[in-house]
Amino acid sequence: GDRRIARNVIGPETELTPAGWPADITVHGLSVAPEQPIAGWLLGLAILLLAADAAASLALSGRLLKTSSTTVASALLVLSLTLAPENLGAQTEAETEALSAAAEVSLAHVLTGNREVDDVAAAGLRGLSDTLFFRTSVEPALPSGVDLETDELAFYPILYWPITPDQPRPSDAAYVKLNDYLRSGGLILFDTRDADIARFGTASANGRKLQELAAPLDIPPLEPVPTDHVLTRTFYLLQDFPGRHASRDIWVEAAPPDAEKVEGMPFRNLNDGVTPVVIGGNDWASAWAVSENGAPLLPIGRGFSGDRQRELALRFGVNLIMHVLTGNYKSDQVHVPALLDRLGQ
Template sequence: ALGPLAVVGPQALTPALRAPKLVEGRLTADALRAGPDGEATLTIAAFGMSDEDGARRLGQAPAAFAPDATEARATFDLPLELRNRVDRLAVAGVESAGAVALADEGVRRRRAGLVSGGAAGEGQRLVSDLHYLRAALSGVAESVEGEIETVLAASPDVVFLADVGRVTEAEAAALTEWTESGGLLVRFAGPRLARGADALTGGQTADDPLLPVRLRAGGRAVGGAMAWGEPQQVRAFAPDTPFAGLTAPRDVTVSRQILAQIGPELSGRTWAALEDGTPLVTAAPLGAGRVALFHVTANAEWSSLPLSGLFVEMIGRLMQLSGGGAALDRAALAGGTARPVALLDGFGRLADAQAAVAAPVERLNAPPGPDAPPGVYEVGGALIAYNLFEGDAALTPLTPPEGAARETLGGRGETPLAHWLLALALMLLAADTVAALALSGRLPRKGAGAAARVGAALLALALAAPPQARAADLATDDARALSSSLQTTFAHVLTGDAGVDRLALGGLRGLAAILTARTAIEPGEPASVNLETDALAFYPILYWPITPSQPTPSDEAITRLNAYMRGGGMIVFDTRDRHLDVGGGASPNTAALRRLTARLDLPPLEAAPFDHVLTRAFYLLEEFPGRFTGGRVWVEAAPDPDAAAMDGAPFRALNDGVSPVVVGSVDWAAAWAVDEQGQFLAPVAGPSGWRQREMAYRFGVNLVMYALTGNYKSDQVHVPALLERLGQ
């Protein structure tokens, strides 16, 4: 050996994620670690595209490791619409390609519409038209059942019509429009569809756009007019059909079918056939979508197909087909070329593939490498996610050679030298001062002893300076004061109720994010203040949610609050009790507000009039909702409320100054509140839903603009008068 060997690694091992998959209809991902390391929980975040602002975090789920486990599963509970937008999972706080798992159409959960030609409740459940379809779809799609109009209103990806014979003109038009827009319509034969063919002239259907082929009358059955000697088996699937690669069991047989009219286009429209060559499944394009027909029933009356696993696989392929026009089974795409669209870098970030070289599809069945990095590949019109950890891949710990020492990066702490360097700088400054005085002749000879004593005193002061005085160890209050003085910061009053305080802090966080996105104001992280101990002068707005149990402020706190309002600060009182306003007197929160403000030097208040600056500081508003609607907002009363409006002014000339107090009851903070990941913390009560939350955000923007710009907006109402005076 040439010398000692040391293996240097990070303090904590980097986790990894396997490719996501659907388990019992829910999106899951397995987190991995290299070896047992006690109990631990990772946060797995799901990202995807939003209609409003592009990529965003859509949800998160915990992955909890048992003490001796190396795998932990994260299961996401997301609405179908959000779940289908997920295109990337990542371990929160870890920047690594292995900690990112890309999602493709293979894990999208689809919505299927089911329509039966039989009457509701007709027959036994286990032999109904839809029973086997429900079972086949249970793991891959969400089912919606009902009439055609009801099903189409749910925006399904696929619509299954089980033995639906004739439809009304309105239903046919709706189905045709939906299919031409890209939908997949799958029909199943049965007695009703057969009777529809029998009733038409010539014993066959006319050109029906909702059928892929023209049907012959009568059909064929074992022992019938066009009899089989025995039930027919399913022929092997052709390689150019969506069912390519599936294996038809020999025990799947067909005893009756509805026949297609023979024509030159029939072979090109056949996706599956029986041993004698007659079609089992046919399909044809219709606009941007497709129409497919199973020539047997959706139950086991005409065949054993619905009883087999093949039926489930065929329905699964059709659901995949509805996603992007091509099946995502890599085996079915064998022989094709995978073209890279976006590739993951070492930090888990997707970047354009640029000059990356295409690879055969079969290469994606092996682990990634330089010739095929992880990322998103396009194969035959379908996008395939190729992850660093596919299938059952696992993390294996690196075993260092025997006798190697193990070290970690960042294990040794830094030695603070700031206070020693400051003392040295003061010593040099003192020496320089004495030397300058001596060289300039300003220091008497007999004063040298005094100079020496002065220098010794300065040195003693420098060395005696406590280490706590260094800038790196500023007290928390001083650090927060410094941050708040350099950046606009909003604060809320601590109430002692953890739930209310969490919503108040989250509300200011959410409002700050909206202001950053929509205005030139970029607030910092909001603060929580204790009225008894914290300075208030750094915060232009102080949000004060009212709870019945809050203690009455002390005399010192009252003095501090009065000084804050006289210095230009604004206190927003929110009693949060609008939902309790039933005309039965003051609520506990309103009574608490009166108690808490009894000794404050408050100005006279009035309900905000329709022309108040709050209604137009940024957005034009007529109401100020929060988590609740209604209620009045109280502001400082105008000096002369009876003054007439100025000639030519659209609003009364009010609010030359900013009201130091705004009082409401609709719980604004709860409507604004988001957590650190941007997820809403509280629902909005009211029928308007998202619109109400949006209007609450708009009021928050107006409130901040009003507090920061003062009478800027109210000056606009004087423009006609000012122009007139300038003209004189």
């Protein structure tokens, strides 16, 4: 009773023949019956019950007969569209990705059409997401590549936009979405990736392309990032913002003309909110990029100095994401004693 033995009862002499079942016997194989999606039907039932509740409320208040026929027709149209067969199936891939992006913090990069640049951007955001996961309370989902023409932007707190000379100019409809994104609190990091050969402006093909791409956007006046900008202290205390290149020409929204340093405060009261754009050319994605196993993907500098530069690039990325998510939180006076202590003042 405490032992089981498996015995093969079929030998070489055994002849296997197909089983013959009577005609009135239904034979079922090992396949699993497909699931029947009922989400659409349940949603339709909920809308129907909601309409019945509204009708009962109108009837009890004596206003049922005053309801216009247009309202009734609109309700019936919504109900019919909800119950349409094509709406009862499973979610599309785009809907699934949108729901995933809405459920968690997810970083995104703009697809340029250049496979190599897009792959580096994806690897860079993957490396930055890993850094955020291990060093902060932010636990991002996998990054996404977005098509400005078709994808919804509202799910992403930041868009990393690498500039290439030959990428297509977005349509007018895409620019409407981009301007809505900027006005609603999103941030775009424009990266011309050419700080090793040119400074911000029209000195390179990427710089000229950036001006062309950014012209239709509602971008506020810009200035080089000041030393007391909240971006320098949202998580790490930083003075430089290197990527694969180490230029300090980083541009952000300009401070108000009346911003002054308050006595006893180490910083001016700047940026009551989040700068909608950050512009530079340090090729940050290349410095953040990691392979599938988490190893750095591209070389940065040489030896210890290169490792230090990569570390500062990751710290800038962390500061940038925390700036997007917390705004001017680190400008509050509650942080002044700790900041003064760290700065040795």
